[in-house]
Amino acid sequence: MSRLSLRAPIAAGLVALLAACSNESSTAPAAPAADGIAVENATAPVFSRTGSGATVYVVHGIDGRDLGADQALPVDVSVNGACALTGFTFKTIAGPLALPAGDYAIAISLANPAAPCSNAPVIQATVPFADGERASVVAHLTEAGAPTASKFENPRPFIFPAVAARHTAAFSAVDLIVARGGRTKTFGGLTNGNQVAGFFFPGKTTFAIAPAGTTTKVFEAPVVLKPFTTYAFYAVGTPAKGTFDVIVQEIARK
Secondary structure: OOOOOOEOOOOOOOOOOOOOOOEOOOOOOOOOOOOOOEOOOOOOOOOOEOOOOEEEEEEEOOOHHHHOOOOOOOEEEEEOOEEEEEEEOOOOEEEEEEEOOEEEEEEEEEOOOOOOOOOOOOEEEEEEEOOOOEEEEEEEEOOOOOEEEEEEEOOOOOOOOEEEEEEOOOOOOEEEEEEEOOEEEEEEEEOOOOEEEEEEOOEEEEEEEEEOOOOOOOEEEEEEEOOOEEEEEEEEOOHHHOOOEEEEEEEEOO
16 A cells, blocks of 8 residues: 555535635525525535634545455554554544644554554645634545545534535546435536535435436435534445445534
């Protein structure tokens, strides 16, 4: 496994109001959009920062079978040279971790129970976190199937749930297909290491993933979206190897 730099993609989201560095607004989202699925004319920013320090989650999104190992693929994670997580396994989410703003050296190595964090790193990077930032760092595969990691800023929910779909699978571009009450909305061309995010209506909503430009769904599942809650969906694995899966992270607004 090679040593790769961590990317920090915060792609354009489902709404035109993405403001990754804006101050938090106390204004609730405005009247919902006509399609009844995504709230496209909300006045509150999808990404907002308030308070001191950062709130960070760590997600293990690499299926060991993609690398010829056991599916669980236990790893150790060190932060600034200190061992922070040991025996961290596939599909596990750690956090929230409260961190002062700043740059952090993160190294991920295969787990060593006898001497945690002593193996050579397979992924390492310096990751910046800003004051008030809410973020998730996920270890995953590139489109070509190599280990890497990405940082995603988590959207901040209001009365409307916030949803982020994150492409972290060894696959080319995909479309996110959202269905609710007989209506369908497609968000196309999501590439590896990027996300789309925005406000949605509360209630039962079906999310599906298909290769870009097709209707051949490789994943489909209903989710009951709750107000004041953020949902992050991570597409992981390698479809060609039969390891494709979706990890769901649910974050209640504090």
